[in-house]
Amino acid sequence: MIDPELLKIMCCPETHQELRLAEPALIDKLNGQITAGNLANRAGQPVKEKLEGGLIRADGRFLYPIRRNIPVMLVDEGIPLADDTKSPAV
Helix, strand or coil, rough: EEEEEEHHHEECCCCCCEEECHHHHHHHHHHHHHHHHHCCCCCCCCCCCCCEEEEECCCCEEEEEEECCCCCCCHHCCCECCHHHCCCCC
């Protein structure tokens, strides 16, 4: 999905922390929340489009969605992750 070399140079647009790919189980869980209408982005807007994948900030607090194989690296589009949805560090 994301070229490993590209992932090495990408960073959070807000904090410049490293990013890692989200585990498929987390994406499935978030997509379930999207289907139920229970997921909002950082700007407080409901997330309506299912995720193909995501990039998690190093501190595990936010996920940047991947749609149509393109990471959406906008701060307001970041999805806050609750403590129980954080993917463990790889």
